[in-house]
Amino acid sequence: MxxxxxxxxxxxxxxxxxxxxxxxxxxxxxxxxxxxxxxxEGIICGYHTLIDWEKTSIEKVSALIEVRVTPQRGQGFDNIAERIYNYPEVNSVYLISGAYDLLVTLEGKSLKEVSNFVSDKLSTLDTVLSTATHFILKKYKDHGTVLTQKNLDERLKFTP
Amino acid sequence: MRNPLNDKIVNVKPSGIRKFFDIVSEMPDAISLGVGEPDFDTPWHVRDEGIFSLEKGKTFYTSNAGLMGLRQEISAYINRRQGITYDPAKEILVTVGGSEAIDVALRCMLNPGEEVIIPQPCYVSYEPCAVMADGVPVIIDLKHENDFRLTPEELEAAITDKTKVLVLAFPNNPTGAIMERKDLEAIAEVIIKHDIYVISDEIYSELSYHGDHVSIATLPGMKERTIMINGFSKSYAMTGWRLGYACGPEVILKQMIKLHQFAIMCAPTTSQYAAIEALRNGDEDVAAMRESYNERRRYLLHVFREMGLECFEPFGAFYVFPCIKEFGMTSDEFAIRFLEEEKVAVVPGTAFGDSGEGFLRISYAYSLDNLKEALGRMKRFITRLREEKDKN
Missing domain, CATH: 1.10.10 (Arc Repressor Mutant, subunit A)
Structure with missing residues (x-):
């Protein structure tokens, strides 16, 4: 069930x-x-609403930031991850495999606000070696929902 | 000028759905519960394979019986689901939908005057196809009290010395009825005793909600007298790809392949490549869609029960077949008034045979929101009908 x-x-x-x-x-x-x-049990962690902010008059800028860090003895990545996710403007923090360590998603009011966060707060953390910031230009699909089109029922109204 | 037409086709009654289609076309804001196809899109990996085959320039005819790779996958699929094996080289024909398989099978099996037993309510094409194949349709009116299953007594009573073929279509469109193993065993005995053949239309086989579907071909002594018809339309949401298949004894399939070769050449190549992908990697899609239909089926039955509308529990396909006899109107009258007053389109049971009188076919191949809206209107409508009845 x-x-x-x-x-x-x-x-x-x-x-x-x-x-x-x-x-x-x-x-x-x-x-x-x-x-x-x-x-x-923490299996269900929250109930959120999927919003396409593009369709509102409210300005939002989202970015994905790849972060390379030095893991700390005895704590691995947990400590640095916590220092990052505690910022309220950070949406998500994932530890990932591959060329960098943490993937951080971020939402701000403007490009400037996001850039300031990266240069003032993120890059200055001791364990952060480098960052690469990717601004999101358009969301096609989010949380399994396609945002760009509306699905119309094109079936014939009657079929045997 | 001379009459250009063939009398047989002229005398075939047009589909009962046509009339409603014309009325609904004039009502752009009507909502429909009348479709006989899935509301899902074909799974993307299947569509992608079709596109890929086009990109690679696979745009030629395939062999008449269909791509060998596809026939092998069909054989493996039937083996995995039913535990019987058909030889891909001789016992499987890929057709343009299950519909073509029905037509070709009837034309290859019937001699003029031979009788075809057709239990109704059923899909609309068996009877006209039997007539066009020079056969004589013999209708069995299935009964509500039997949950619209075929009983051995009914079958026995319909058999004459001219009987050649029984058309068996379960899970059933329009009733949603299924035949379980014990039901099939009972009729198989009669079939073997009278030495008749079966065309088993199992297009809804994957949409069975009461244990797995059992094919009559799996019963002892039945495989050699059964043409099993299935396809991709319902299980993989591939109606527009027009792809089905027939499996059966070589002696019949050989003639079916010949007729198919002259009439059709081969089923659409793009669809065949997509279908290989569906059979190889589509089991999970099928299971997910089945689960979703089953949830909506339960929801619909629950709402009917709340409305006090009589309805047996259908265990297959994506239709419910509620009884509307309490309102003292024909299925046609009910459907037309419902459409005019509440702008909801349902199919009168009589579109599927006279024994559908007093019933409606309601499809649940719709989003829950659509179903809720339509059922809300239905509740309002039947409340009004009951009030009218009380006044009189």
Missing amino acids: RERILTIIEKDSRIDLKELAVMLGKEEIDVVNEIAAMEK
């Missing part, structure tokens, strides 16, 4: 739990309890 619940609410966290229970052929109370349990 867990896998199905997670698969469905990952796409639609606002689904009516009564309907979800009907769809899964379960009792509503069981579904509610299961979700509560998964929240408690």
